[in-house]
Amino acid sequence: MNQFQGQTLSWELKDGVIELALHRSPCNEIGSLTLGELERFASALERMQGDAHALIIYSRLQSGFCAGADLRELYHGAQGMERKAAARGVREFLERIHRVMNAIDSAPLTTIAALNGITFGGGFELALVCDLMIADKMARFCFPELRLGLIPGFGGIPRLKRDLGNAVVRDLLLTGRSFNATKAQQIGLVSQVVGEGESLKAARSTAVQLGKFDRHTAIAAKKFIKPIPYEELRKEIDIFCDLFTQPAVEAGLKKFVESTDAQPYLP
Amino acid sequence: MTDNNKKTLEEILNLAAAQFKVPREKLTPDDDFFKTLGIDSLQALDLLTRLEHHFNVELPDYELQGVSDFRTLASRIQARL
Numbered sequence: 400m401n402q403f404q405g406q407t408l409s410w411e412l413k414d415g416v417i418e419l420a421l422h423r424s425p426c427n428e429i430g431s432l433t434l435g436e437l438e439r440f441a442s443a444l445e446r447m448q449g450d451a452h453a454l455i456i457y458s459r460l461q462s463g464f465c466a467g468a469d470l471r472e473l474y475h476g477a478q479g480m481e482r483k484a485a486a487r488g489v490r491e492f493l494e495r496i497h498r499v500m501n502a503i504d505s506a507p508l509t510t511i512a513a514l515n516g517i518t519f520g521g522g523f524e525l526a527l528v529c530d531l532m533i534a535d536k537m538a539r540f541c542f543p544e545l546r547l548g549l550i551p552g553f554g555g556i557p558r559l560k561r562d563l564g565n566a567v568v569r570d571l572l573l574t575g576r577s578f579n580a581t582k583a584q585q586i587g588l589v590s591q592v593v594g595e596g597e598s599l600k601a602a603r604s605t606a607v608q609l610g611k612f613d614r615h616t617a618i619a620a621k622k623f624i625k626p627i628p629y630e631e632l633r634k635e636i637d638i639f640c641d642l643f644t645q646p647a648v649e650a651g652l653k654k655f656v657e658s659t660d661a662q663p664y665l666p
Numbered sequence: 667m668t669d670n671n672k673k674t675l676e677e678i679l680n681l682a683a684a685q686f687k688v689p690r691e692k693l694t695p696d697d698d699f700f701k702t703l704g705i706d707s708l709q710a711l712d713l714l715t716r717l718e719h720h721f722n723v724e725l726p727d728y729e730l731q732g733v734s735d736f737r738t739l740a741s742r743i744q745a746r747l
Contacts, residue, residue, distance in 0.1 A: 466708075516708075536719060541727075574726065575728075579718050579719070
């Protein structure tokens with residue numbers, strides 16, 4: 400299927416470029432509906448990748464690229480459940496999202512995250528599976544999971560470590576602070592910073608350039624330079640599920656979901 | 667308040683008024699900007715990013731936690747200039 404219009408996302412393959420658009424209000428939070436559509440995309444990607452040299456992932460929402468996991472769904476879903484049973488449900492969700500993330504990470508085409516606004520938690524992790532990040536100047540990055548008593552669970556730590564090294568991971572993970580696109584470019588995370596609202600246009604222009612190269616060579620180069628840290632990704636799921644049974648998580652989620660604080664995103 | 671602090675405060679008030687389309691004269695240094703501007707958490711992060719770009723500084727979120735008036739915000743930014 401070269402084209403799909405879903406409730407949370409849509410995609411289209413045109414002129415060798417697949418564009419995956421996220422459009423679930425308020426900020427593309429990833430819950431079970433988005434996950435289901437991402438799985439459909441991962442299946443379609445296998446079929447489309449022979450006809451494509453590039454994939455662009457972007458948001459149609461001005462609020463941002465993606466604010467991460469749907470914490471409200473996670474909180475309400477776990478209510479009334481025994482902690483271990485809830486953790487089993489979380490593990491199943493994580494196994495599924497990891498399969499999607501791994502499929503995009505290792506896809507034999509060049510992938511670009513075109514970023515704007517909030518790129519937090521699972522949204523940051525989705526961007527991290529892409530080969531290139533192009534951010535507009537208002538993009539903002541953060542791993543806020545520690546305040547929920549958790550670690551990032553969609554593969555963020557192993558991938559950030561793969562791309563940038565441990566010191567950056569520690570800073571972001573342990574302080575939970577957010578930083579802007581300029582800082583992201585300074586530390587080597589983002590390859591291009593463009594004006595507000597211009598990241599998709601820049602990504603499209605980059606995708607045209609990518610199409611000029613021999614595809615077999617581009618695939619070999621990507622495979623050589625971008626190993627998938629499978630072992631650490633597995634470990635991340637185990638640690639996340641172990642932490643999820645702790646009381647701090649329920650308290651952290653409750654605080655977030657019920658907060659009327661104007662700054663719930665600020666750690 | 668030093669001249670630099672006053673200048674920083676004035677620039678923040680101008681930027682906030684322009685961004686959130688509030689008449690500049692309606693904003694005062696001791697306003698609670700969450701209430702006066704009526705902004706939510708996503709908009710607060712947007713404002714934070716605009717301030718960082720405008721002043722060319724890095725403002726860790728935790729330094730701004732609990733800060734809700736323009737005057738205190740100006741002093742936190744001034745400390746990083």
